[in-house]
Amino acid sequence: MIYFAPLQGYTEAFYRRAHHTVIGGVDEYVTPFIRLEKNELRLKDLRELKNTVRNPPNTVPQVLVKSPDELETLLVPIEKKGYTKVDLNFGCPFPKVTQHGYGAGILPFPNAVKSVLSALSNYPQIKFSVKMRIGLNSADELPPLIPLLNDAPLRHITVHPRLGKQQYSGDLDMETFRFFVQNSVHPVIYNGDIQTAEDAAPYHDVMIGRGLLANPLLGLEIKEGTIDTASRLTLLMAFHKALVVELQDIEQPLPKLKTVWDYFLPNAEPHLRKKLLKSRTMDDYLAIVPSVIESSITI
Ligand SMILES: Cc1cc2nc3c(=O)[nH]c(=O)nc-3n(C[C@H](O)[C@H](O)[C@H](O)COP(=O)(O)O)c2cc1C
Known part of the structure; x- marks a missing residue:
């Protein structure tokens, strides 16, 4: 199975649909x-959730909570929108998040982890999963969490084998990852730095973030093998067109589209990419997109 990782500011509803x-x-x-x-779901988040019709059917909302009460409050609108699967974020490394005990900030506190996980059995209608790091400051935080995770009703656990304090770079701790796989009763999904089909080959289940943003065809390549140049070009052009269509009703689509290029097609011709990012109008932008996409393929 291939999972598209959540990336705040990037894999938003418009992007997922396209x-x-x-x-x-x-x-x-x-x-x-x-x-x-302030104890409420943010309007922006509610809009993003839309419903299961507007989102791809295989969308799994992720929640950032540190108590059963917060979980309960968030599950009400999520269920109302028709979702039946929910992922728990025990991995976000941003200090603003972790210092309040959220994301990877919950990992040093087995009691907090236990209280959230114990609440899951109150919602037998929802299938839960966890996405986590191997610790906030040390991999020693992991072993006490394993029995708690093993006791919880989970579909799977996605592990990004870095510490929260490493943020998104630095060595991956594969030894700890293997230790976790050996000791988890739940299926474990690998996540971290997968850029190519070869990188994904050792794993049965992978979650991919930046690699898919850079090459949105990566999932297809992993499942079906190499895609020929002509098909790559057609698919990437059609994908970009779909992004534009998805954004047609928002007031400022151009900054949103430019953000896509933070990660999209990193090997595109640098001066064309620069020109694209400098474009002031949608027309200028759209005029240059095909050459940037083409340059990423022929280079
Ligand atoms: C800009 C950015 C935003 C992210 N937002 C989230 C998020 O909302 N929830 C989450 O669980 N992980 C988030 N992540 C982590 C990714 O899902 C993923 O675990 C991480 O990027 C490692 O995988 P990758 O190397 O395949 O990108 C974010 C990462 C980045 C770079």
């Missing part, structure tokens, strides 16, 4: 985390 409709090759899309603000 990807699912035009390209696919991904079994599930996990949404960027949804959280409470």
Whole structure:
């Protein structure tokens, strides 16, 4: 199975829909985390959730909670929108999040982890999963969590084998990853730095973030093998067109589209890419997109 990792600011609803409709090759899309603000779901998050019709059918909302009460509050609107699967974020490394005990900030506190996990059995209608790091400051935080995770009703656990304090770079701790796989009763999904089909080959189940943003065809390539140049070009053009269509009703689509290029097609011709990012109008932008996409393929 291939999971599209949640990336706040990138894999938003418009992006997931365009990807699912035009390209696919991904079994599930996990949404960027949804959280409470002043005890309520943020309007922005609610809009993003839309409903199961507007989102790809294989969308799994992710929540950032540190208590059963917060979980309960978030599950109400999520269920109302028709979702039946929910992912718990125990991995976000941002200090603003972790210092309040959220994301990877919950990992040093087995009691907090236990209280959230113990609440899951109150919602037998929902299938839960966890996405986590191997610790916040040390991999020593992991062993006490394993029995708690093993006791919880989970579909699977996605592990990004870095510490929270490493953020998104630095060595991957594969030894600890293997230790976790050996000791978990739940299926474990590998996540971290997968850029190519070869990188994914050792794993049965993978979650991919930046690698899919850079090459949205990666899921297809992993599942079906190499894609010829002509088909790559057609698919990437159609994908970009779908992004534009998805954004047609928003006031400022151009900044949103430019953000896609933070990760998209990193090997495109640098001066064309620069020109694209400098474009001031949608017309200028759209005029240059085909040459940038083409340059990423022929280079
Ligand atoms: C900009 C950015 C935003 C992210 N937002 C989330 C998020 O909302 N929830 C989450 O669980 N992980 C989030 N992540 C982590 C990714 O899902 C993923 O675990 C990480 O990027 C490692 O996988 P990759 O190397 O395949 O990208 C984010 C990562 C980045 C770079």
